[in-house]
Amino acid sequence: MNINMRFFEHAERNNRSFYIYDLKATAGETVFDAHWHTEFEILYAECDGMVKLDAKEIPLAKDSFVFINTEQLHQTVAYANGRIFAMVFDFELLAFNNKDFCQTNIINALKTKSSLFPQCDSLDEALCEEIKRLLKSIIDVYYSNTPGYELKIKCNLYEIIFLLYSGGKFISYEKEKHYPLAQIDYVKKAVAYMEANYPQPVTIDDLARCVSINKYY
Amino acid sequence: MNINMRFFEHAERNNRSFYIYDLKATAGETVFDAHWHTEFEILYAECDGMVKLDAKEIPLAKDSFVFINTEQLHQTVAYANGRIFAMVFDFELLAFNNKDFCQTNIINALKTKSSLFPQCDSLDEALCEEIKRLLKSIIDVYYSNTPGYELKIKCNLYEIIFLLYSGGKFISYEKEKHYPLAQIDYVKKAVAYMEANYPQPVTIDDLARCVSINKYY
Structure with missing residues (x-):
């Protein structure tokens, strides 16, 4: 994974x-393995691929974007050579x-996750195109060193x-919470447990106990 | 003066x-008499006229704009029938x-007046056109009741x-402070004095004392 990390505000890292x-x-290779974080993320792809967002697979094509809501498990595989930009920030x-x-x-509804970002497939084409234009402009200005690019x-994010x-396109958390994410929550808990205990060895028994399920599940 | 005042945020008036x-x-008539305030203002004209900004006269034409920095004395006369929009806000x-x-x-440099807005005559045409487009869009969305228009x-203001x-177009206060504004400061002080003492009669002697000048000045 080739990560070129730059900070938005140098005084506030x-x-x-x-x-x-x-x-x-x-x-054919993984761009990044499954992970999640408390920050919001937007992927902007310049090649074909696939993003697995919790249990859902979302295709990536040239000039497509995916919104990754805070704490969503995400993983990306490329089907072609190219670049994928991942924009990460806290609300x-x-x-x-x-x-x-x-x-x-x-803004506060986004920060507290009572509003979630939709995916492109639930937006009409004109809106998707407008969002792509705004995202491209973010990437361009970020690497431009234009004074005041911040x-x-x-x-563009506000726009x-x-x-x-x-357009009434944000998803209210009420709708989304019925989504069957129990297994994903188990995985998240298990991974968090392993990370917290690293480098100590973790047994299946430990993990089963940590996520409160039977180890033969 | 036909003032249709609407508040941006009803909870915060x-x-x-x-x-x-x-x-x-x-x-041929005055649109508004000379006054000033601590808020920033943008005029957007749909007709010919003239704005007197402190000691400077700025022509107004159809689809022209004038930035009125905080505490600038301003007055407007129309040369044709039409409408002028005045956008007022605090930074x-x-x-x-x-x-x-x-x-x-x-933002803080604008709020503390260490950066001042320029006038259109110091900007190139493409930039003026872009600003006009953004101002028109503000007026349109303000009267549209679009959800989230705020x-x-x-x-658009950030843009x-x-x-x-x-473009390095803000004027630093350092440059501007040598501008000969003494007389205008006298007028401001005198008007403030009259307002503070209204409805008591104010004599020329009172005013001269208040602005610390000779009454025959």
């Missing part, structure tokens, strides 16, 4: 930053100081959020 | 709000919660700020 990972995709990046409508009803990135919000 | 005044312009509207580069170096307004910042 904690969770509040905005990063773009420029990932090299090789046909705190977009928080307004003023507790106005924008902050309370839009503000342009926020502009994407506005387009989805005004 | 104090200085943090965003208003558009939709002003009726009548040929607090645009403040980020995160004290990142955008907040510290861009975020779109912020988007205008980004365009000016990346």
